Amino acid sequence: MTFIFTFLVLFIFWFMLSGEFGGLLVAFAVIFSLIAAYLSHDFFLRGLRKDHIRIVKEILLYLPWLMKETVIANLQVVKIILSPSLPIDPQIVEFKSDLKSDLGLTILANSITITPGTVTLDIKDDNVFVVHALTPEHANGLLSREMERRVLKIEGNGNV
Known part of the structure; x- marks a missing residue:
């Protein structure tokens, strides 16, 4: 059962990345997904718990929101760049996070960085984020x- 599930996940992921549906590509997708599933199916689902399923569900709910925020931030940055006066006021912002897990800290740091106008520079030992922001x-x-x-909701510690 884990082999079939792993194969399907890999096969679908292949098509999500390639976006191509030609005969030869489908054949390669099947062959390499089968090989990868055979080599990794025990590893892929080892120790699967209900909490893992909850985390995946929360991430799938988080991604559309993050994509929307990324588009909004892109438009804001484009507006700034196209403005003749280039109204930027870069600053370094620090804030303490309530996140507890490495997963939560990583998701937040990467989410900040992929959102135009902000870059995570550091996460200090006491979960203090240091972020460069393009504007106030x-x-x-x-x-x-x-x-x-x-992200706290993904971690299981928050409510949105």
């Missing part, structure tokens, strides 16, 4: 902690 609006967006609240 970007900094205020971080300090509103909306993104962190959503």
Whole structure:
């Protein structure tokens, strides 16, 4: 059962990345997904718990929100770049996070970095994030902690 599930996940992932449906590509997708599933199916689902399923569900709910925020931030940065006065006011922002797990910290750090206008520079030992923000609006967006609240839900420690 785990072999079939692993094969299907890999096969679907292949098509999500390639976006091609030609005969030869489908054949390669089947062959290499079978090989990868054979080599990794025990590893892929070893120790699967209900908590893992909850985490995957929460991540799948988080991704559309993150994509929307990324598009909004892209438009804001484009507006700044196209403005003749280039209204930027870069600043370094620090905030303490309530996240507890490495997974939560990593998701938040990467989410901040892939959102245009902000870059995670460091996470200090006491979960203090150091972030470069292009404008005060970007900094205020971080300090509103909306993104962190959503990641806390993935971690199982928060409500949105």
